[in-house]
Amino acid sequence: MAAGxxxxxxxxxxxxxxxxxxxxxxxxxxxxxxxHLPRGTxxxxxxxxxxxxxxxxxxxFISFAVVGNFWMGHHRAFSLASHYxxxxxxxNMALLAMVAFMPFATAYLSANFTQRVPTVFYCVTMxxxxxxxxxxxxxxxxxxxxxxxxxxxxxxxxxxxGLSVLMGTFTAGVVALFIxxxxxxxxxxxxxxxxxxxxxxxxxxxxxxxxTA
Amino acid sequence: MAAGxxxxxxxxxxxxxxxxxxxxxxxxxxxxxxxHLPRGTxxxxxxxxxxxxxxxxxxxFISFAVVGNFWMGHHRAFSLASHYxxxxxxxNMALLAMVAFMPFATAYLSANFTQRVPTVFYCVTMxxxxxxxxxxxxxxxxxxxxxxxxxxxxxxxxxxxGLSVLMGTFTAGVVALFIxxxxxxxxxxxxxxxxxxxxxxxxxxxxxxxxTA
Amino acid sequence: MAAGxxxxxxxxxxxxxxxxxxxxxxxxxxxxxxxHLPRGTxxxxxxxxxxxxxxxxxxxFISFAVVGNFWMGHHRAFSLASHYxxxxxxxNMALLAMVAFMPFATAYLSANFTQRVPTVFYCVTMxxxxxxxxxxxxxxxxxxxxxxxxxxxxxxxxxxxGLSVLMGTFTAGVVALFIxxxxxxxxxxxxxxxxxxxxxxxxxxxxxxxxTA
Amino acid sequence: MAAGxxxxxxxxxxxxxxxxxxxxxxxxxxxxxxxHLPRGTxxxxxxxxxxxxxxxxxxxFISFAVVGNFWMGHHRAFSLASHYxxxxxxxNMALLAMVAFMPFATAYLSANFTQRVPTVFYCVTMxxxxxxxxxxxxxxxxxxxxxxxxxxxxxxxxxxxGLSVLMGTFTAGVVALFIxxxxxxxxxxxxxxxxxxxxxxxxxxxxxxxxTA
Numbered sequence: 043m044a045a046g047x048x049x050x051x052x053x054x055x056x057x058x059x060x061x062x063x064x065x066x067x068x069x070x071x072x073x074x075x076x077x078h079l080p081r082g083t084x085x086x087x088x089x090x091x092x093x094x095x096x097x098x099x100x101x102x103f104i105s106f107a108v109v110g111n112f113w114m115g116h117h118r119a120f121s122l123a124s125h126y127x128x129x130x131x132x133x134n135m136a137l138l139a140m141v142a143f144m145p146f147a148t149a150y151l152s153a154n155f156t157q158r159v160p161t162v163f164y165c166v167t168m169x170x171x172x173x174x175x176x177x178x179x180x181x182x183x184x185x186x187x188x189x190x191x192x193x194x195x196x197x198x199x200x201x202x203x204g205l206s207v208l209m210g211t212f213t214a215g216v217v218a219l220f221i222x223x224x225x226x227x228x229x230x231x232x233x234x235x236x237x238x239x240x241x242x243x244x245x246x247x248x249x250x251x252x253x254t255a
Numbered sequence: 256m257a258a259g260x261x262x263x264x265x266x267x268x269x270x271x272x273x274x275x276x277x278x279x280x281x282x283x284x285x286x287x288x289x290x291h292l293p294r295g296t297x298x299x300x301x302x303x304x305x306x307x308x309x310x311x312x313x314x315x316f317i318s319f320a321v322v323g324n325f326w327m328g329h330h331r332a333f334s335l336a337s338h339y340x341x342x343x344x345x346x347n348m349a350l351l352a353m354v355a356f357m358p359f360a361t362a363y364l365s366a367n368f369t370q371r372v373p374t375v376f377y378c379v380t381m382x383x384x385x386x387x388x389x390x391x392x393x394x395x396x397x398x399x400x401x402x403x404x405x406x407x408x409x410x411x412x413x414x415x416x417g418l419s420v421l422m423g424t425f426t427a428g429v430v431a432l433f434i435x436x437x438x439x440x441x442x443x444x445x446x447x448x449x450x451x452x453x454x455x456x457x458x459x460x461x462x463x464x465x466x467t468a
Numbered sequence: 469m470a471a472g473x474x475x476x477x478x479x480x481x482x483x484x485x486x487x488x489x490x491x492x493x494x495x496x497x498x499x500x501x502x503x504h505l506p507r508g509t510x511x512x513x514x515x516x517x518x519x520x521x522x523x524x525x526x527x528x529f530i531s532f533a534v535v536g537n538f539w540m541g542h543h544r545a546f547s548l549a550s551h552y553x554x555x556x557x558x559x560n561m562a563l564l565a566m567v568a569f570m571p572f573a574t575a576y577l578s579a580n581f582t583q584r585v586p587t588v589f590y591c592v593t594m595x596x597x598x599x600x601x602x603x604x605x606x607x608x609x610x611x612x613x614x615x616x617x618x619x620x621x622x623x624x625x626x627x628x629x630g631l632s633v634l635m636g637t638f639t640a641g642v643v644a645l646f647i648x649x650x651x652x653x654x655x656x657x658x659x660x661x662x663x664x665x666x667x668x669x670x671x672x673x674x675x676x677x678x679x680t681a
Numbered sequence: 682m683a684a685g686x687x688x689x690x691x692x693x694x695x696x697x698x699x700x701x702x703x704x705x706x707x708x709x710x711x712x713x714x715x716x717h718l719p720r721g722t723x724x725x726x727x728x729x730x731x732x733x734x735x736x737x738x739x740x741x742f743i744s745f746a747v748v749g750n751f752w753m754g755h756h757r758a759f760s761l762a763s764h765y766x767x768x769x770x771x772x773n774m775a776l777l778a779m780v781a782f783m784p785f786a787t788a789y790l791s792a793n794f795t796q797r798v799p800t801v802f803y804c805v806t807m808x809x810x811x812x813x814x815x816x817x818x819x820x821x822x823x824x825x826x827x828x829x830x831x832x833x834x835x836x837x838x839x840x841x842x843g844l845s846v847l848m849g850t851f852t853a854g855v856v857a858l859f860i861x862x863x864x865x866x867x868x869x870x871x872x873x874x875x876x877x878x879x880x881x882x883x884x885x886x887x888x889x890x891x892x893t894a
Contacts, residue, residue: 051760054695054699054756058702058752058756061699061703061704065703065704065707065708066707069710069711072711131753135745135749135753138706138749139742139745139749142707142709142745143741145710145711146713146715149715150715150716153715153716154715154717154727156720157720157722158724158727159724159728160727163731
């Protein structure tokens with residue numbers, strides 16, 4: 043398969059993934075149904091009907107942030123890869139299937155806000171996406187895909203990012219089981235996992251280096 | 256993160272943004288529900304049912320023009336940038352979240368035409384998008400992202416464009432508060448803000464130059 | 469605006485247009501509502517419910533072919549352009565607004581098959597899109613956008629293609645006025661206009677050449 | 682048409698196809714309707730309503746895998762092509778029309794799971810897509826489109842892949858006729874057809890080579 047390529051297969055894979063991420067993130071809004079009130083409804087009632095949608099709005103922006111986070115991680119991991127390996131295809135496809143599934147999970151949660159089962163379902167979906175995301179980014183930043191001259195700390199940063207999403211979605215899932223009202227909020231913990239995980243990973247990397255030296 | 260990039264991260268960011276703009280602009284139509292009349296309905300009744308949709312059609316084309324305007328501004332601002340800086344990522348994501356939210360705001364307005372709350376909601380959405388758009392374009396046309404040899408007047412033009420969208424959406428919001436029927440029309444003022452704002456900005460730039468010289 | 473471009477603005481315009489064409493063409497299917505029959509319905513009744521959808525299926529494939537035809541014309545015209553001119557932006561945006569509107573016109577026709585008003589509405593939408601398409605392709609294949617070494621016959625071919633779509637959609641509109649059942653079928657005349665129009669255009673071009681010589 | 686191209690028409694064709702594949706694959710989820718239960722519904726009832734959706738979930742993931750498979754085949758075939766030929770346009774368009782139609786076929790099957798007619802309809806749609814896919818990949822990997830230095834075995838592999846999808850969708854269709862419940866499962870046979878077909882094709886190729894020598 044080495045001959046006659048018009049474009050690098052890695053580029054087309056990245057392009058296809060970007061398109062699926064972009065469509066899924068834009069479809070998140072499609073299940074927000076605008077209230078339709080009869081003409082002559084008072085401003086007060088209009089505002090009340092909007093207020094009812096507040097959890098759905100918050101849900102939309104949180105889901106947007108999480109899918110955006112997945113995309114940014116994908117973006118960073120693949121910017122370190124310079125070789126294509128067919129093994130990435132199937133894992134990336136599985137990740138995209140989960141990403142494309144998110145508008146459903148988000149709509150299901152929005153329609154049944156504060157209920158335990160929908161919240162746990164949403165968090166489990168996010169967790170599986172995070173798991174596949176971690177796997178895909180790991181393959182992209184490992185030989186034979188990773189570029190030769192990438193500093194090890196860049197790779198470490200990508201993996202810690204993926205791990206922090208994994209921890210954040212897991213946290214959200216656990217919270218959802220016990221206090222469904224705050225389950226989705228658990229996702230806000232994602233950025234807070236990054237710093238401690240990075241510190242641990244760097245310390246381990248240094249120790250490993252010393253051991254080798 | 257400097258080594259081994261297969262594609263410029265700026266290009267992938269621009270690509271992703273373009274895709275979200277394109278999807279959001281095309282989804283504007285999805286909430287236009289085609290009337291379905293029983294077989295044998297007279298031509299007259301068909302035309303009447305279409306006439307009822309007229310405000311929705313006008314709303315679609317105005318929203319299309321405004322989102323298109325945002326895209327064109329983004330397009331111009333990023334054509335002056337030649338360096339990537341991670342700071343742009345989060346602001347650009349926030350802008351895209353607002354852009355992807357516009358089909359909802361448009362559908363909400365279409366379903367409740369001439370009502371105050373939906374019109375103000377629509378204008379406020381547009382205003383926040385304009386605010387984020389201004390911020391993103393400012394970052395893209397400032398150091399360290401902007402290319403070295405860009406004439407200052409090009410940067411000024413981009414910013415004035417962004418400012419005129421901000422003024423137009425603000426005007427629309429104020430009109431919407433008092434005469435909801437004409438709120439969305441306020442957006443038509445966007446191009447009219449451009450010339451006076453450009454004149455003011457150029458005069459200020461010249462004065463600043465003289466002061467330096 | 470000449471300095472510091474990271475990517476050719478023409479490329480980004482073409483990319484954005486391609487994305488809108490691709491989304492609009494794929495959304496055509498979204499208004500096809502799958503029949504949902506109770507469990508235990510006989511095969512015969514299932515087939516009958518599918519048969520009711522036959523006009524909608526035909527409508528989908530015709531619309532797909534027409535939007536595809538627009539895209540192919542755009543593709544060909546822009547392959548002859550090598551310079552960017554801001555004038556194309558606004559006309560291209562207007563074309564995209566019509567293209568993005570087509571899923572609505574198609575859904576409206578599908579829901580009211582054989583009715584005069586919906587059929588005429590569909591054909592008028594197609595005609596306006598064809599008009600804007602002709603204008604955009606004309607700008608792209610004229611100075612200052614067209615590449616220097618393009619053979620005049622290539623430009624002529626593009627324009628005749630655009631003209632044949634214009635004639636086909638006009639034919640469909642006229643048929644729709646008198647025999648709505650066959651209105652959409654009028655679009656099938658598009659390829660048949662191409663040969664005679666090409667013959668006329670070439671003869672005129674030769675005559676003009678002789679007159680100059 | 683040889684002069685003045687700003688971008689290779691093959692690239693734009695591939696890009697447009699990728700976008701349609703990406704949109705169609707992401708729209709598969711749109712017809713999954715999230716259950717909306719009244720507040721206070723027990724966890725048990727929530728789980729029961731999710732369990733009812735299980736066939737729809739399985740259908741989503743199978744359709745995703747099949748459309749993904751089509752995309753991967755397209756990706757591989759076009760990576761071996763380095764020349765553009767207008768003949769591919771119309772066949773590729775027909776393939777995209779079938780791909781964009783898949784969200785409908787999937788939704789129709791999901792809404793009428795285990796029923797014969799919807800299952801057969803779904804499989805026939807898949808079969809036609811596989812047929813067009815085979816044709817498109819054949820054109821892309823034949824002269825004049827195929828690159829000069831492509832090893833014959835790479836071409837053979839692409840075609841066998843296409844053939845295995847054809848056999849898998851045919852199998853699914855036959856199963857659907859007799860045991861509708863397992864029709865869609867027949868698609869899982871796609872990868873199993875690959876190895877025996879590859880063995881047969883390689884043997885035939887070797888024999889042909891010997892006969893020539």
